[in-house]
Amino acid sequence: xxxxxxxxxxxxxxxxxxxxxxxxxxxxxxxxxxxxxxxxxxxxxxxxxxxxxxxxxxxxxxxxxxxxxxxxxxxxxxxxxxxxxxxxxxxxxxxxxxxxxxxxxxxxxxxxxxxxxxxxxxxxxxxxxxxxxxxxxxxxxxxxxxxxxxxxxxxxxxxxxxxxxxxxxxxxxxxxxxxxxxxxxxxxxxxxxxxxxxxxxxxxxxxxxxxxxxxxxxxxxxxxxxxxxxxxxxxxxxxxxxxx
Numbered sequence: 001x002x003x004x005x006x007x008x009x010x011x012x013x014x015x016x017x018x019x020x021x022x023x024x025x026x027x028x029x030x031x032x033x034x035x036x037x038x039x040x041x042x043x044x045x046x047x048x049x050x051x052x053x054x055x056x057x058x059x060x061x062x063x064x065x066x067x068x069x070x071x072x073x074x075x076x077x078x079x080x081x082x083x084x085x086x087x088x089x090x091x092x093x094x095x096x097x098x099x100x101x102x103x104x105x106x107x108x109x110x111x112x113x114x115x116x117x118x119x120x121x122x123x124x125x126x127x128x129x130x131x132x133x134x135x136x137x138x139x140x141x142x143x144x145x146x147x148x149x150x151x152x153x154x155x156x157x158x159x160x161x162x163x164x165x166x167x168x169x170x171x172x173x174x175x176x177x178x179x180x181x182x183x184x185x186x187x188x189x190x191x192x193x194x195x196x197x198x199x200x201x202x203x204x205x206x207x208x209x210x211x212x213x214x215x216x217x218x219x220x221x222x223x224x225x226x227x228x229x230x231x232x233x234x235x236x237x238x239x240x241x242x243x244x
Contacts (some may be wrong), residue, residue, distance in 0.1 A: 001235075002125050004108075004233075005161030005176070006040040018236070020161070026238060039160040041082040043108045043209035048075040048132055048156055049200055050104075054199055054215025061218040068190045073146045075133070075156045080211075081158035087134055087243045089225055090152050096138040099223050099243070102172030103182050103231035106131035107193055108162050113206040116192030124206070125193070126239040127162030130239035131213045137222075157231075157241045158211060161217050162206035167193050171234040177227055177236045184217030 006015045007025070009032045018027035025032045052071040053064060083088070089099050110126035110183055133150065134157065140149035167186055174182035191199070208210075223229060223243045232238040 003158075003161040003163050006041040006044075007161075008038040008040065009036055010032055018161075018215070027205045034048075034099050039083040041080050042127070042160075042162040043157045043158075043211060045077055045080065045108075045209045045211045046165055046207045047204070048077065048080065048211045048213070049073075049204075050075055050150070050213040051191070051215040053194060054190050055184060055217045056190055057184055058138050058216065058218045066190055071201060072197055073150065074149050074205075077150060078153055079156040081154045081157055081241070083239050083241070085228075085241060087157065087222075087223075087241050088152075088154045089133075089243055090136075092136065092139070093214075096136070096142060098137040100137045100189060100220050101176065101223050101229045102133040102183075102220050103133060103172060103229075104131040104133055104213045104216050105129075105167060105170065105186055105233055106158060106211050109206045109208055109210040109212070113201045116201040117195050118192070118198045121194045121197060123163075124197060124201075126208070127129065127164045128233070128236060129158055129162045130160070130169075130233050131211070131217060131234055132157035132215055132229060132239060132241060133172060134223075135220075141224060154188070156211075156213075157229075157239055158240050161226040162235055163236045165235045170198040172217065175232070176223065179223055180215050182219035186214070188217065202220045213214065222230070
């Protein structure tokens with residue numbers, strides 16, 4: 001499988017396209033055991049744009065109407081971490097201490113993009129990756145808007161790398177300590193990748209490396225310190241992070 005990413009191995013930093021197969025990473029003549037590779041977030045975004053309520057089955061779970069247009073919000077680049085990095089649960093006020101996982105498909109922008117059309121996905125998308133939109137749920141409810149709840153350091157997990165593929169019908173699964181807690185398919189997305197690219201680039205100029213997370217399927221839930229959350233997406237791989 002051809003992938004794009006950023007990683008460290010043998011004391012060196014690497015970035016670009018590489019092959020992933022049979023537990024090895026092959027990059028410019030090097031064949032590296034994946035266990036010896038430290039994957040970094042596959043891009044260094046200027047912006048992380050997220051979409052709320054974008055799965056039909058999630059809307060049904062919440063007894064909410066399907067939105068007419070995407071609902072978007074931002075996470076700061078300072079919240080970004082990669083595969084196998086630790087999510088640091090902050091000290092929160094009593095009664096506002098619930099932290100949730102939200103497994104998602106994300107896509108990474110390949111080049112400067114403004115006013116793109118939905119059929120220009122191939123031109124503007126570098127690749128697709130796994131994302132965990134970690135959320136301080138009680139704070140989200142208290143504030144009535146999402147910025148504080150979504151923006152703590154380490155609350156945007158992305159990786160392990162990006163893959164170019166058809167995103168229209170990919171199995172997405174989230175596991176909490178090995179137990180499947182979210183399971184759906186991107187065929188249930190309310191707004192497709194193309195529609196999101198079109199909608200968001202009408203609002204703001206997208207730059208190479210910017211990340212768009214497409215929303216979470218049903219089954220979001222609470223995490224505690226010591227928990228391990230894995231987000232696995234068909235054709236891409238598995239993003240794994242421990243909460244501390």
